[in-house]
Amino acid sequence: MIDETVQQIQDEQIQSASIVAVKAAEALNVLSNREYHTVEDFMRSLVRNSRTLRQANLSHAMLYTTQQRIIAKVNESDPETVAAAQERLQTVTQDVATEIESSREQAAEKAATLIDDGDVLLTHECSSTVIATLNNALESGKQFELYVTESRPQYLGRKMIRQFANRVGVDATLIVDGATGYYLSEVDRVFIGMNCLIDEVVYNHIGTYPLVATAASEEVPVTVVGSASKFIGSGFQFTNEFGLNSEVLREPAEGFNVGNPTYDATPTRLLETVVTDDGMMRF
Structure with missing residues (x-):
């Protein structure tokens, strides 16, 4: 095993x-x-x-x-x-x-209190804690629209949106990663999961940083939700992972390189809130 x-x-x-x-x-x-x-x-x-x-x-x-x-x-x-x-x-x-x-x-119960009935929400990749947050909101009787990015190159958003397909109370739409700027003008709040938080940086699936930076520019509040145990002190050195070229290209990369990092780093100054089981922090 x-x-x-x-x-x-x-x-x-x-x-x-x-x-x-x-x-x-x-x-x-x-x-x-x-x-x-x-x-x-x-x-x-x-x-x-x-x-x-x-x-x-x-x-x-x-x-x-x-x-x-x-x-x-x-x-x-x-x-x-x-x-x-x-x-x-x-x-x-x-x-x-x-x-x-x-x-x-x-953490999900606390984060769900930030969702108002009728909100338009946007999320990236497939965080189990974000899924739990949205489920909490639905169970409390709230309804919302949900945009989910494809989250390439592994298309994690496809897995995420299937969790809410045909659910009562949700109008769900899958969007390509590059379209977040187009849809953010309609969005009330962005929810993001996290791999970990070290110092004043959130590490999460690639594409998180440009999404959060664009949301901050558009003055759309961003909430990161996760377990307090993801706050990391000493003893751990974050090491990024890089995916295979085949995740990006079907054919061989001949004469050029392929950059396929798994995670990016998002500064907490761009966030509105980080919600954990320990409570809610505002930035």
């Missing part, structure tokens, strides 16, 4: 940072069913496999922080037997997964 999860992360089959962190935590549970001679053998295996999961994508800050927390929590319990260490691992990974799910829902 660990190798399969690593492959899924590397192939970006799991786009949401929160879901990546949950899947990686759950993958470690396979170690609870393996045989080890000593606690030390088990801990070495846990550390090695956790490192493998973290290295599957060096840009996923939440993956880094949750895996570090799992190791620390198991280690600090000072288990005396292999069975005790394995039981502790199961408990910790379940706690981590539950915390991630809970923090996402709490």
Whole structure:
């Protein structure tokens, strides 16, 4: 299961940072069913496999922080037997997964209060926390129009908009990435997810920065929504990922290069609000 999860992360089959962190935590549970001679053998295996999961994508800050927390929590319990260490691992990974799910829902509930009935909203890529935010608004009886960017080159917006196709209370439209400037004049608020927030910079799927910068120019408020655990302190160095040329071109790139970064950096000064399970910050 660990190798399969690593492959899924590397192939970006799991786009949401929160879901990546949950899947990686759950993958470690396979170690609870393996045989080890000593606690030390088990801990070495846990550390090695956790490192493998973290290295599957060096840009996923939440993956880094949750895996570090799992190791620390198991280690600090000072288990005396292999069975005790394995039981502790199961408990910790379940706690981590539950915390991630809970923090996402709490952030979504807070962010949904920013949506008024009849609003026109715009979002980019396919954030699970933004999806939860919009679902919260619908469940409270609000109706809204929704523009979703295609979010090339992986077309994450196509996955996003299918979550709201034919939903009562939503008039959903998929737009090409370059058309955000055209549609922003109609928009009341932009909602964006995040991979992580380091210092005063939000790292998120490529295309976020030009969208937010254009929204700021048009005086359309932008809200970033995500778990507070995506606020990263020391110990993590963000490393961008670059996609394959084949994501951009069907034919080989002959005589030229292809620039396909996965993430870009958006300064918080361009945002109106960042909403997490801990609360709401205004800029």
